[in-house]
Amino acid sequence: MTPETLTPPLPARQHVSAARQAPIAEVLNLSKSFGSDSAAVTALANVTLRLEAGSFTAIMGPSGSGKSTLMHIMAGLDSATSGTVSLGGTDITRLDDRALTLLRRRRIGFVFRSFNLVPTLDARQNILLPFELDGHTPDAEESARMLTLVDALGLTARLGHRPHELSGGQQQRVAIARALVTRPDLVFADEPTGNLDSASSRDVLALLAAASREHDQSIAMVTHDPVAASFADRIVFLADGRVVDDRGPSSAHEISRLMLELEARA
Numbered sequence: 001m002t003p004e005t006l007t008p009p010l011p012a013r014q015h016v017s018a019a020r021q022a023p024i025a026e027v028l029n030l031s032k033s034f035g036s037d038s039a040a041v042t043a044l045a046n047v048t049l050r051l052e053a054g055s056f057t058a059i060m061g062p063s064g065s066g067k068s069t070l071m072h073i074m075a076g077l078d079s080a081t082s083g084t085v086s087l088g089g090t091d092i093t094r095l096d097d098r099a100l101t102l103l104r105r106r107r108i109g110f111v112f113r114s115f116n117l118v119p120t121l122d123a124r125q126n127i128l129l130p131f132e133l134d135g136h137t138p139d140a141e142e143s144a145r146m147l148t149l150v151d152a153l154g155l156t157a158r159l160g161h162r163p164h165e166l167s168g169g170q171q172q173r174v175a176i177a178r179a180l181v182t183r184p185d186l187v188f189a190d191e192p193t194g195n196l197d198s199a200s201s202r203d204v205l206a207l208l209a210a211a212s213r214e215h216d217q218s219i220a221m222v223t224h225d226p227v228a229a230s231f232a233d234r235i236v237f238l239a240d241g242r243v244v245d246d247r248g249p250s251s252a253h254e255i256s257r258l259m260l261e262l263e264a265r266a
């Protein structure tokens, strides 16, 4: 497959220049501790981070540096000890559980290492699950969007297949289609290539990069893999719950070097 065939031919977003001016996600002075007193663990210490609309950001750092905690709080899956997180201008730290559930359903997409597809549903039903969960029948535009996405992801002939009938790479492409189909404000990808071989990994990363670059989809990806991070246009490094480096596109070699330095210090 060439990079061109990996590019989802989705309609370009409207008012891209206006969208680019405001951060799609803003984390201000975020701290998170687990436990209390002598058993307390500080997972995040005063993290401030802005993600621009349409950006593809990799979040890296040694084991235990706070990557998952940051992603969980940004996605409204865990609460902050202090600080705020805004998504598309909404302060999610002030929302109740019901509002958070709706926000996750409508404004956030997720791609996980283990694909997390529903085994009893075929690929089409898995992709359309966000609409189903929202009690919403896709309109003509949403159905057309689903079909163009499926075509771009090379899944057209697989729509009637259930997850166990698909390869790992195909399952992850179904998961990406499911994450993109509602055009969420932000897609969180948690080690999306962790279970894939290197050829499927590159396909998946090229698809995520194309969704960001060509269709203004904002993506935040947690990864340990320097090759995966080299597909992003920004790399944020955490160590001991703090942002210790924040840089633009970098080669896998440069990222590897920095990770080794951070791990040696951890």
Ligand SMILES: Nc1ncnc2c1ncn2[C@@H]1O[C@H](COP(=O)(O)OP(=O)(O)OP(=O)(O)O)[C@@H](O)[C@H]1O
Pocket (backbone or CB within 6 Å): 034, 035, 041, 042, 043, 061, 062, 063, 064, 065, 066, 067, 068, 069, 070
């Ligand atoms: N539920 C919890 N209870 C207690 N401590 C926790 C909990 N979740 C995370 N921690 C601690 O918070 C710190 C940050 O953990 P986190 O999982 O965010 O790191 P990570 O960078 O995602 O690690 P990894 O790369 O190994 O997945 C670690 O010291 C961890 O042990």
